[in-house]
Amino acid sequence: MGRALVISLLVALAAPAAAEAPMVLVEGGIYRPVFPPSPEEQEIPVASFLLDERPVTNEEYLAFVKANPRWRKGQVPRLFAGEGYLARWAGPLDPGPRAPAEAPVVEVSWFTAKAYCEAQGKRLPTEAEWEYVAAASADAPDARQDPAFLAQLLAWYSKPNPKVLPAVGRRAPNWYGVHDLHGLIWEWVADFNSALVIGDSREGGDPDLARFCGAGALSARDRNDYAAFMRIAFRSSLQAPWTTANLGFRCARDVKEKK
Secondary structure: OOHHHHHHHHHHHHOOOOOOOOEEEEOOEEEOOOOOOEOOEOOEEEOOEEEEOOOOEHHHHHHHHHHOHHHOOOOOOOOOOOOOOOOOOOEOOEOOOOOOOOOEOOOOOHHHHHHHHHHOOOEOOOHHHHHHHHOOOOOOOOOOOOHHHHHHHHHHHOOOOOOOOOOOOOOOOOOOOOOOOOOOOEEOOOOOOOOOOOOOOOOOOOHHHHOOOOHHHHHOOOOOOHHHHHHHHHHHOOOOOOOOOOEEOOOEEEOOOOO
């Protein structure tokens, strides 16, 4: 074995593992969904929980697949991740130039994101938890009635993602101290397909007309929050094995009650 190779191996062994994303405490409260589950359930209580300060990065995901070979690119069954899984990575253990270390990992499925969080002793956040935190601006815990905040969200969502995503954590945090909930990537949640817009078969006409396109917005609580409608519509279109070029995730954790 050559001296250069020995030195490279020693450096690799000595290098610290990717630092786990710091978590912030989110105090519980009430989430008022865009599409209430029923007329009787206009509000959803959200218990206090911990949420990753930023999305999971390529560096962190690389450490995960090194420790868990079954989730490496080319090893995951199609049942758990489509053929686009980590498509921009140069190899199973090489993110390459299109996936910088500090950029958010994308092209991951719900199954693989869930496995990552579980390996960290965490879980995916629920939609109610994610949206509860995402309603915050830099100055208020719920800015959904702030026209400037809503306009900023739509401006972010209207811009196409660059081919190489920027590093996480570069934008200012919101009121809770959480970065990049908007304007960088979309994110998986645990119950991503729970907010389906459905038609009532007792109503006249074709129920599909009330399910798809823009008609589903008619039942929305707040039609001004179009960004939230976009997120819910996107999530409802997904299937668990699917991957996309701008879909990543972050993890959450329950707050242990003091005895």
